[in-house]
Amino acid sequence: MEELMKRVLQTAGEHRLWQPGDTVIVALSGGPDSTALLHVLYRIAAEQRLTLVAAHVNHGFRVEESEVEAQLVQRYCEQLGVPCEIARLNVPAYMEETKLNAQLAARELRYAYLEQVAQRYNASRIALGHHADDQAETVLMRLIRGTGTGGLAGIMIKRQEKNVELIRPLLRINKSDILSYCQEHELPYSTDSSNLQRYYFRNVVRLDILPFLENYNPQLTESLNRLSELAGADDDFMEQQTADLFGRLVRQVPGGFRVQRGALLKLHVALQRRLIKLILNYLALEMESASFDRVESVRYAAMDDKNTIWRTDLGDGIRFIREYDTLQWLNGQPLSGGDYEYPIVKETQRVVVAEAGVEFIVDFINPDHEAAGAKPHHLTEVWFDPDEIRFPLIIRNRRPGDRMAVLGLNGTKKVQDMFVDDKVPATQRELMPILCDAEGRLLWIPGIRRSSYALPRSAGAAVLRVRKITRAE
Incomplete structure (x- = not known):
């Protein structure tokens, strides 16, 4: 032959x-x-x-x-x-x-x-x-x-x-x-x-x-x-490694993808670049969208220890946003879904807030309840004196000028300032749920602060309990 x-x-x-x-x-x-x-x-x-x-x-x-x-x-x-x-x-x-x-x-x-x-x-x-x-x-x-x-x-x-x-x-x-x-x-x-x-x-x-x-x-x-x-064999191996990292580190969010800054920076620089490139290619479906300059601009933003807020237009409709330790690549419309309000009456037991990806469970704890005398977990639940609460309660996102009489502080504090203090990403601030009463007073921002209003009278007394549960993505 x-x-x-x-x-x-x-x-x-x-x-x-x-x-x-x-x-x-x-x-x-x-x-x-x-x-x-x-x-x-x-x-x-x-x-x-x-x-x-x-x-x-x-x-x-x-x-x-x-x-x-x-x-x-x-x-x-x-x-x-x-x-x-x-x-x-x-x-x-x-x-x-x-x-x-x-x-x-x-x-x-x-x-x-x-x-x-x-x-x-x-x-x-x-x-x-x-x-x-x-x-x-x-x-x-x-x-x-x-x-x-x-x-x-x-x-x-x-x-x-x-x-x-x-x-x-x-x-x-x-x-x-x-x-x-x-x-x-x-x-x-x-x-x-x-x-x-x-x-x-x-x-x-x-x-x-x-x-x-x-x-x-x-x-x-x-x-x-x-x-x-040689380059082809090396590239094939690196692509397999990157695909594995994508499955383990990257989370899908509405309109794009999210990665924690620390997880990205722990990777070797070669894998950092490839993971960023893969995310960009998924969003743009074009190899040109993953140019070296675009990839490096994201890496530099992630590495910056001084500026914790970055917003960069990467072209092809893709926006890169770093907010503290969260990195996001978004394609298309912003995450914000506009204003929302959900009423809670005395008979309400459950409220789903789809915009924020959470739901709230509402119930009354009497003195003979097994949870009576315990303390609420401030990140996921709040207790009120039911006699001091004015229904209907409202769960809504923030409004311009929102202020709260924060427990432990004299006077009130801007919700915007509390978001900044707690490093809440800007893309999430418009969606964060806030619990208010019928008179418009801010009672609780889950995971952030509760107000000094309607505190339980004493340990073991009857309380109104509101719990926040994160829905599966």
Whole structure:
């Protein structure tokens, strides 16, 4: 068996690029890479129990040249006896509609078409002709533009895309070996004239930058491919670690996610960055939203020991908010749900305050009650002299100018000041429940303070008990 085929089979087995019985769509441009790919897969199809379908895309750029390529592809597939699907797409019109550049617009339409063909044939794989030289160019382009270790991984040898898997059986094969294979087997292929135009950055890298650098390292392509292998394995491991941390440390809140500052800062800086990036990607669904500058702005805000309140616009509709030791990433509308009020009459036993995610249990404790003589837990419950309470009570969020006659203090204190003193995050202040009486007097802010009004007369006396219970998120 020829060396190139051995290497393809070795790669396929190592990465499980296909399974016996699979239908594989081969993206056939008509160039030497995809032509060789189809030929190799055709030769091993019977042994590997593969069903092949070729798919060719005419992008509508090089009108006459593209038609010649389509005819060449059609004849080649007929010669092999492989079904061939051909699409003629109007990429220039799509560019005008979406404002994308030529390469991105062509890529979007091409992949969409390949997925349609895969669905039509119930195919589980789409085979692409990327090779080792493409990988070297990609890694070098990302180095020049700036990238992290994930970017150094370059092109993935397989990747799930919707309901199909994109596979690249030639990714470890050099271009020169592919051309030799085509020559040896007299395979018909075309040469895309646009590959010589330096308008595209990739072409500049291929035609000018790589050849220049190879003067200093003749094995540069191999070195860049080795770097992508190492970086890819490291990146995969780190992604697994980050996904595990996300499940353990990140909590979902309305409109976004929350992390405790201490939990983030305990992580190694590499995991801090990846966790922040993962949160941003979940919110924006675009890798561009997790740029290095955006990630670092969040890290610096979390590390700052002097400024405990941060609000940063990260773009794409994402806001980062640090309030003391709580970090939040929010997408869309603020958490506040507006004003709310819930009345409590003497017969009320339970009140659910959905806006604050809590509920209140109201009951009377007589002197013979098992809880009589105990002391309330000031964070979650409060006791009143029932004879001094004016019904109906009201549970509401704060209003401008709210003040309370705080137990143990002379005079009154602003609710706003109490929130600041107790480090209540600003995003939660508008939702915090406050218990008032029928005359508007503030009786209790759960977890913060109670008023000096309607204190129980003595230990063991009858009391009105109000308890706060946090509802499950």
